[in-house]
Amino acid sequence: MLCPFGIPRGSASGFGVRWAVNSTKSAWSISMLSIRHKALNSKQGRQRLPKQNLSREEVRLDEVINKFALASEAKGWAWDIAAKDSKNFRYATVSVRRYSNEEISATFEITCDESVKLTVHQTSFHGYGIRDLRDAAWNEICKLPWLEKSKKEGELKSDWSFSVIERLLRNFHKMARQLKHRYGDRSAFLIEDEYDIQDLLHTFLRGFF
Numbered sequence: 001m002l003c004p005f006g007i008p009r010g011s012a013s014g015f016g017v018r019w020a021v022n023s024t025k026s027a028w029s030i031s032m033l034s035i036r037h038k039a040l041n042s043k044q045g046r047q048r049l050p051k052q053n054l055s056r057e058e059v060r061l062d063e064v065i066n067k068f069a070l071a072s073e074a075k076g077w078a079w080d081i082a083a084k085d086s087k088n089f090r091y092a093t094v095s096v097r098r099y100s101n102e103e104i105s106a107t108f109e110i111t112c113d114e115s116v117k118l119t120v121h122q123t124s125f126h127g128y129g130i131r132d133l134r135d136a137a138w139n140e141i142c143k144l145p146w147l148e149k150s151k152k153e154g155e156l157k158s159d160w161s162f163s164v165i166e167r168l169l170r171n172f173h174k175m176a177r178q179l180k181h182r183y184g185d186r187s188a189f190l191i192e193d194e195y196d197i198q199d200l201l202h203t204f205l206r207g208f209f
Contacts, residue, residue, distance in 0.1 A: 057089040061112045064141055065092055068108065068118075071137040072096055075129070082107065098129065106130045108137070116141055164208050168201065175200070 054062075065081065072079045077096045085091040090112055097105040105124040111117040118141065120134050141147065179189035191197060 061089045067140040068137045
């Protein structure tokens with residue numbers, strides 16, 4: 001009986017064909033792994049390849065580090081992750097360096113929670129370009145969708161707080177006048193100096209904050 005390649009089954013030549021087919025499959029698998037490895041280490045791969053079975057905290061920390069890395073490379077800085085919180089995924093330390101006439105280096109401390117904090121520590125004598133790198137990295141980090149949402153929610157809360165305080169101050173004279181006229185001819189609450197004003201405002205604000 002002939003195999004699909006026209007060679008008798010069980011012959012040495014047939015074994016050679018099967019070995020060639022299997023070898024081709026193995027070579028194809030190795031080639032695909034190589035392509036994936038290159039993609040993972042490319043700039044585009046860091047952004048596009050999905051990550052599986054990661055917690056929300058780890059994904060967010062990786063996204064912040066990725067944004068920082070892209071800004072660093074665009075500015076001509078070499079970078080590497082010096083430390084990373086592998087338990088809670090809230091902190092990371094990234095070292096950067098760049099050569100001109102001398103080496104310029106710094107470390108960036110990343111704190112990632114519902115918000116992000118980026119702190120820089122200069123580790124070389126001169127710090128040319130470090131502040132510019134921080135500004136560029138922060139600009140990229142702020143483009144993350146979940147961070148923009150948190151920022152907007154914080155701004156709404158802040159706007160509400162200012163609105164409450166402004167309304168209290170604008171109507172303070174009405175509140176003070178009302179305290180002079182109490183039911184049943186009770187004794188009035190007198191405001192005699194700035195300390196009475198502070199106590200009264202503090203009392204009202206405690207009801208909101």
